[in-house]
Amino acid sequence: MKKLLFWLSATALIAAIGHVATLLYFQFNLQSAAIEKIAGQKPPNTLNLLAPVGAKSMFTPLVSPDISYGYCSYDISENPLRVRVQLPSTYWSLAAYSTEGKNFFTINNQQIKTEQLEIVFALEQQQIYLEEGTTIVTPPSETGLFLFRTFVPNRSLTEVVQAQMKETSCTPL
Amino acid sequence: MLNWIYFLISLTLGLGAGIYSAQYGVRQGAAAPAVVIGPWQSLTETDANELNPYVLAHASHYGNLKLGNFEALYFMAKTDGENVSLSGNCEYRVKGKVPEAKWWSITIYDQNGMLIENQADRYSFNATNIPLKNKAAFNISLAANARPDNWIPIKPDAPFVIVLRLYSPGINSIRDVNEISFPRIERLSCS
Numbered sequence: 123m124k125k126l127l128f129w130l131s132a133t134a135l136i137a138a139i140g141h142v143a144t145l146l147y148f149q150f151n152l153q154s155a156a157i158e159k160i161a162g163q164k165p166p167n168t169l170n171l172l173a174p175v176g177a178k179s180m181f182t183p184l185v186s187p188d189i190s191y192g193y194c195s196y197d198i199s200e201n202p203l204r205v206r207v208q209l210p211s212t213y214w215s216l217a218a219y220s221t222e223g224k225n226f227f228t229i230n231n232q233q234i235k236t237e238q239l240e241i242v243f244a245l246e247q248q249q250i251y252l253e254e255g256t257t258i259v260t261p262p263s264e265t266g267l268f269l270f271r272t273f274v275p276n277r278s279l280t281e282v283v284q285a286q287m288k289e290t291s292c293t294p295l
Numbered sequence: 296m297l298n299w300i301y302f303l304i305s306l307t308l309g310l311g312a313g314i315y316s317a318q319y320g321v322r323q324g325a326a327a328p329a330v331v332i333g334p335w336q337s338l339t340e341t342d343a344n345e346l347n348p349y350v351l352a353h354a355s356h357y358g359n360l361k362l363g364n365f366e367a368l369y370f371m372a373k374t375d376g377e378n379v380s381l382s383g384n385c386e387y388r389v390k391g392k393v394p395e396a397k398w399w400s401i402t403i404y405d406q407n408g409m410l411i412e413n414q415a416d417r418y419s420f421n422a423t424n425i426p427l428k429n430k431a432a433f434n435i436s437l438a439a440n441a442r443p444d445n446w447i448p449i450k451p452d453a454p455f456v457i458v459l460r461l462y463s464p465g466i467n468s469i470r471d472v473n474e475i476s477f478p479r480i481e482r483l484s485c486s
Contacts, residue, residue, distance in 0.1 A: 133305040133312075140313020148321055176416065183408025186460060187418045188400045213398045213462060217362055228366045232397065232463050273398060273462075275423040277416065 160267065166197040167294050171287055174280045190283045192270040194292035199264040201294040202244035202252065208289030209237055213273035218243070220263045227259050227268075242295065243268075252295075268292070334376060335459065335477050338369035362462075365469060368396075370459040373406075375480045383453040385485040386438040391478030393431055397463035398422045401435060401478065403447050406454045413448035420445055433478075451486075 160181055164170045172191040173179040185191070196203050196218075207216060215230035216239070229239070241257045249258055270290055274283050330337035374380050375387060389401060402419035405411055410418045425433050425445055436442040439451040449455050457480065467474040 129301050129305050132302075133309040136306055136309025137313035137316070140310040141317045142313075144314045144317035145321070148317075175410070177410040177412035177418070180409060184404060184458065186400060186402060187410060188402070188421045215362065215366060215462075217366070225362055228362055230366060230463065273421075275421075 160193055166195045167203055167292055169194050169290050169292050171284055188274055190272045190274050192287045192290055193267055195267045196243055197265045198243055198245055202242050202248045203292055204295055205241045205292045207239040209239055210272050210286050215271045218268040220266045226262055330472050332477055334372040334374045334480055335370040338371055368461045368464050372457040372480055375482045381455050383439055383450045386483045388481045388483055389435040389478050392476045394461050395465035395468055396461035400460045402458045404456050411450050415448055417447055
């Protein structure tokens with residue numbers, strides 16, 4: 123009986139160690155699977171438009187078929203990145219995500235009334251070289267992704283919306 | 296010799312159980328949804344959840360690049376108003392008032408979060424393409440076969456989920472999701 127209890131306790135202890143070790147592995151490898159899947163396809167610091175979302179073209183689960191997506195995976199380890207967006211008249215948002223997939227910055231059509239938006243993503247030590255008056259965003263990590271969402275009022279307008287989104291750019295300074 | 300065999304069994308069972316339970320916890324997010332109102336569960340992470348290692352790992356590995364609360368609120372329904380799982384063998388009506396948001400949509404996915412392939416190439420209705428009653432209320436039909444009104448096809452014999460998105464939601468909705476007028480999900484018939 124004592125022997126059985128001993129081995130049951132040992133098994134429970136090993137299970138606890140395995141559980142914590144697996145959780146730690148996840149903690150130290152927080153890399154957004156969605157970002158990896160999207161950003162792994164193209165070089166960083168270039169704008170890419172994703173194919174209109176449909177049953178056969180979903181870059182990650184639960185994306186909206188009513189939105190057209192453009193993205194730029196950023197790497198500002200060497201230079202800041204300037205993002206220029208020609209703003210559509212409909213709903214849009216520009217959201218930036220860290221490598222872990224955490225949304226750290228968002229701006230949308232409710233906040234900007236101009237036709238063009240210009241933002242520079244820069245690390246703190248890079249900001250002294252930027253012109254005064256520049257709108258600066260400091261990401262929590264050197265790499266990540268920004269996602270530009272534009273509402274497509276009707277699926278037949280997808281091409282029109284995408285043509286407008288092509289005016290967006292992300293360029294290293 | 297017998298002790299070594301016990302040790303190997305203990306090691307195998309222990310590690311297997313430990314790794315599986317951790318993966319299961321991460322897969323589930325190991326936290327109850329932040330808010331549940333009728334069949335609608337909030338998909339938005341709360342500040343408290345951000346300290347939860349399971350939730351953090353879940354969001355990273357299975358997250359879908361969601362927006363923050365002030366930008367958008369997301370809700371998912373896996374059941375109808377009577378708490379019965381949504382099934383492609385039934386027909387449903389989703390009806391409600393226009394939500395307090397600058398823009399909103401209702402989308403149907405399979406249980407893995409993928410859009411359901413259909414000939415009509417229709418997966419959702421949104422604030423601008425749905426015909427409204429008196430500019431204030433809407434009706435959506437969910438059925439495997441075509442329906443005359445606002446119809447979204449579902450797949451027979453397969454479970455599905457409904458996702459409600461509110462973009463630029465009203466401040467009252469952000470402060471307290473109980474203020475949101477959630478659509479009702481009525482099961483009409485089943486085959």
